[in-house]
Amino acid sequence: NQTLLEVKNLKQYFPIKGGIFGRTVNHVKAVDDISFTVKEGETVSIVGESGCGKSTTGRAILRLDTPYAGEVNFQGEDLLALNKSQMRKKRKDLQIIFQDPYASLNPRQTVSQILEEALEIQNVVPKRDRRKKIIELLETVGIGAHQVDRHPHEFSGGQRQRVGIARALSVNPKLIICDEAVSALDVSIQAQVLNLLKELQREFKLTYLFISHDLGVVRHISDRIIVMYLGKIVEIADKKSLFENPQHPYTKALLSAIPSTNLAQKRERIILKGDVPSPIDPPTGCRFHTRCPYAYDRCRTEEPILHSVTGREQQSACHLVEGGAVDFSQLKTNY
Ligand code: SF4
Ligand code: MG
Structure with a gap:
């Protein structure tokens, strides 16, 4: 398979200001010169304790925070070289799902309005077809047509994460970054959502970058695993080697x-x-x-x-x- 994403010498340093002039006196080296690739259709996980730089890496790839240095090549194009409007268009291809769907879903909107907004921003389907597309998307993630006009609080945590997944899917992305996407869920619900992600991967030819602190979780979904410690990659391996023969x-x-x-x-x-x-x-x-x-x-x-x-x-x-x-x-x- 072809390389979809190539992260090259990525650094994310956050300045620490100090002194009476508020100058930068030091840096938090959250991500310190890491390189890796993700192939089309692959699931690559990044694991490590909190503070190791895994979420920061995900955010830097999407330019939610501007990286300090490095390259993020997506389909051969350096995302860090794009201007804002070019990057906004790219967002169609790169989506992110967060740990707490409740925090990222507007509580005053219905599920159908939430998806409608996503479809509208990226202009994925004509207005008259949106309702149909929304129902289709929700059914794809296991939420019935009778539930589309409910608000996020009327759903369970697992269902809310399904809505988050539907929203990410709505723009036909190529890569989805899942940042602790199942970490807040009960173990049995975790398994259901992981299975759903796997099914969707097959159906829509998705590539995942799966960020988690829990090797037990990533075991079920990864092809390859990247282990990070204090901003550095310490090990990269296919799943079998990592679990059977960690180095x-x-x-x-x-x-x-x-x-x-x-x-x-x-x-x-x-x-x-x-x-x-x-x-x-x-x-x-x-x-x-x-x-x-x-x-x-x-x-x-x-x-x-x-x-x-x-x-x-x-x-x-x-x-x-x-x-x-x-x-x-x-x-x-x-x-
Ligand atoms: Fe690091 Fe390996 Fe030395 Fe341990 S033995 S401190 S992992 S280089
Ligand atoms: Mg995190």
């Missing part, structure tokens, strides 16, 4: 938090100690060294690059992986 200690720690994974049974669990350090002044060398059970001298001074693991679609930014895949169970920890 970064941080990924192993995230997996250890899911009770049902094999790692837990193999007593290779890594329980993370301490908090995520500040992205204003991240640790030197490997940013994970303050919490990594395998850290050694080199990790404190030298920043690891992404190493490819031979024979697999997998890359890890850990010095230990420099010479090839590592069996972490054979390594001593510092605990």
Whole structure:
């Protein structure tokens, strides 16, 4: 498949003002030089703890916040080079679904008015066909025609997220960024919404960038997974390699938090100690060294690059992986 999205050396630094003149005295390095691609029809997930830069990445791609540096190539065109009106037109192709549909749906509008607005802004279908299109869209996401004139508060959380999905779908996007799209829902409802997203992907040839703090959730939907820590990518791998043979200690720690994974049974669990350090002044060398059970001298001074693991679609930014895949169970920890 062809590359749909190419994120290149993306940086998102937010200025911190200080002093009596309110000058920029420092930066929060929320995303610090990351690169990855997403192919057409693929689901790529970005996972990591809160504050790792995953939502910031999603927002930067859509230019909801203007990135500090880098490129966002979509179908070969750099989105960051577009002017405002060109970008507004592009929004048709790139949609986003947020965690809390309630916050992004106007409570005074009916569901049909919410969709009508989206259709009108992008001028997707002629006015006379809109009502029909709205009913069709809602039925596609599992909301019946008799419910189209209800308000968001009359729906459950799962149904509201379905409305959010219908709104995103209404403009025939190519890429949908799902930012913690199922995180607020009960586990059984999560599964239903994830299944719906998968069905819609097949039907409408959608590509997803799926942002979540929960590896257990992304497991069901991803083809490939990107793990971020403190603004950096620490591992990228296809789903099977990531779950069966993670090659970064941080990924192993995230997996250890899911009770049902094999790692837990193999007593290779890594329980993370301490908090995520500040992205204003991240640790030197490997940013994970303050919490990594395998850290050694080199990790404190030298920043690891992404190493490819031979024979697999997998890359890890850990010095230990420099010479090839590592069996972490054979390594001593510092605990
Ligand atoms: Fe741990 Fe060092 Fe690897 Fe970083 S480079 S993950 S600190 S072993
Ligand atoms: Mg977030």
